[in-house]
Amino acid sequence: MPELPEVEIVRQSLDKKIKNKKVKKVIVRNRNLRFKVPKEFVSFFKNQKIIKVNRYSKYLILGLSNNTFCLIHLGMSGTIHLVKNCQKNILTNTSFYNSLKLPKKHNHIELIFENFKIVYNDPRRFGFFEILENNNSLIKRLSHLGPEPFSKKFDFKYVNHYLKKKEKNIKSFLIDQNFVSGIGNIYASEILYLSKINPMKKAKLLNKNELKKIIVNSKKVLFEAIKKGGSTIRDFKNTLGFKGNFQSSFKVYQREGLICKRLRCKGIIKKKFVLKRSTFFCNTCQK
Numbered sequence: 001m002p003e004l005p006e007v008e009i010v011r012q013s014l015d016k017k018i019k020n021k022k023v024k025k026v027i028v029r030n031r032n033l034r035f036k037v038p039k040e041f042v043s044f045f046k047n048q049k050i051i052k053v054n055r056y057s058k059y060l061i062l063g064l065s066n067n068t069f070c071l072i073h074l075g076m077s078g079t080i081h082l083v084k085n086c087q088k089n090i091l092t093n094t095s096f097y098n099s100l101k102l103p104k105k106h107n108h109i110e111l112i113f114e115n116f117k118i119v120y121n122d123p124r125r126f127g128f129f130e131i132l133e134n135n136n137s138l139i140k141r142l143s144h145l146g147p148e149p150f151s152k153k154f155d156f157k158y159v160n161h162y163l164k165k166k167e168k169n170i171k172s173f174l175i176d177q178n179f180v181s182g183i184g185n186i187y188a189s190e191i192l193y194l195s196k197i198n199p200m201k202k203a204k205l206l207n208k209n210e211l212k213k214i215i216v217n218s219k220k221v222l223f224e225a226i227k228k229g230g231s232t233i234r235d236f237k238n239t240l241g242f243k244g245n246f247q248s249s250f251k252v253y254q255r256e257g258l259i260c261k262r263l264r265c266k267g268i269i270k271k272k273f274v275l276k277r278s279t280f281f282c283n284t285c286q287k
Contacts (some may be wrong), residue, residue, distance in 0.1 A: 001076050004148070004182030005225035008190040014060070017082055022049045025112040026100050033108060034075055034128040044131050044144050045066070045111065057181035061138065067278045068131065069138050076124030081119045145181040147191065147270065149218035154180060162286050163203040170206060170214070171199035171274045183218065186253050187225065189280045191217045191254045199279045200272065224249065250282035260285060 002010070023045045031037040038044070049065040072082075106169070109120040109129060131139045147153035156176070162179055163170075173179045174188040183191070192199050193215035193239040204216075228249065250262050252269050260267040260282040267284025 001184055002058065002074055003184040003187055004058060005187070005222055007055055007074070008226050011053050011055040011060055014080065016149060017116075018048060018050045018111075018118065020053060021113045022047065023111055024114060025110075027110040027112070028108070029110070030108040030125075032125065033122065034073070034126050035130065036177060037109065037129055041109075044070075045133070055143055057177065058184075059142065067135070068133055069135075071130040071132060071138070071141060072120075073127050074121060075090055075124065075128070077124040078120065078122040078205070081121060082116055084116045101157075112208060115211060120205065123129055123278030145177055146179045148182050148221055149215075151182055152216070153217060156160060156207050156208075156215060159215060160208075163206065163211070166203040168203060169200045170197060170203050171279050173203055174214075174218075175277065182220070185277050185279070186250075187218075189220050189253045191252060193281060193286060194221065196285055199281050200275060205260075217279070250280065255280060 026045045027036050027040045028041055031039075045064070051065055052063040052064060054058055054061040058073065059162075060074075062070040062072065064070070072080075106121045106123045107119050108125070111118050120129070130141070131145055132141060147158070163173060166173065166208075171188055171192065174183050174191060175185065189199070191214060194217040195210065197210055197214070255269040256271040258269050260269060262282065262285050265282065265285045267282040269280055270283045272279050274279075
């Protein structure tokens with residue numbers, strides 16, 4: 001599943017391509033996504049201009065000229081492709097997973113503009129499109145999410161208050177979108193490595209210094225990932241066809257059995273499962 005940095009790269013890519021462009025036509029080929037595509041979806045977009053492509057957490061937000069919004073979540077396998085009218089078989093991917101061959105049976109939604117269209121492809125159909133009538137509806141829809149790591153709200157006071165009596169391990173909280181939104185498996189492992197914290201450590205046992213490290217390193221890791229174009233897992237690319245490069249900076253993720261990269265540490269990277277999700281850590285410097 002794409003995490004905050006990958007969705008941000010998608011947002012940046014899409015914003016460059018569709019900002020201030022009018023939607024000429026909408027085609028819904030399959031309404032059966034994670035949530036059923038609303039029947040009024042086609043008329044909702046009719047003759048509307050995309051004013052801005054925003055993002056919150058792992059959600060894309062299309063702001064339309066009539067002050068309404070379309071909320072998009074890519075799910076596990078959702079991708080958004082740019083197809084130029086004169087190049088019907090040439091696709092430029094904007095999403096987490098890239099495929100040079102786009103099976104048409106998984107093309108569910110198309111937004112058609114003057115000289116190109118964007119195609120939503122999703123084999124597993126865990127993604128969704130949702131329409132929201134105004135800004136209040138948008139705020140209410142996202143209200144269950146915790147603050148993003150970049151938010152001023154994600155500070156020591158908030159983190160300490162949230163975790164001080166919690167029995168669960170810290171890894172489970174970093175991927176809990178109610179606590180902090182946008183972090184998933186990849187970046188949770190990398191954040192805890194930089195912080196020298198064992199992912200299995202109970203949240204309530206973290207000291208003041210450790211909590212501060214988590215806050216600082218959450219911002220640091222995600223910022224660097226965005227700067228490097230995200231992490232290329234299964235050939236993620238942006239609209240220009242460039243791969244992300246943060247995977248070359250992985251310290252622990254997908255490095256099971258390898259020697260720790262930290263200077264003077266001879267530990268081995270181990271793998272455990274937290275909430276049925278893979279978790280990577282050093283058995284020496286993350287005790």
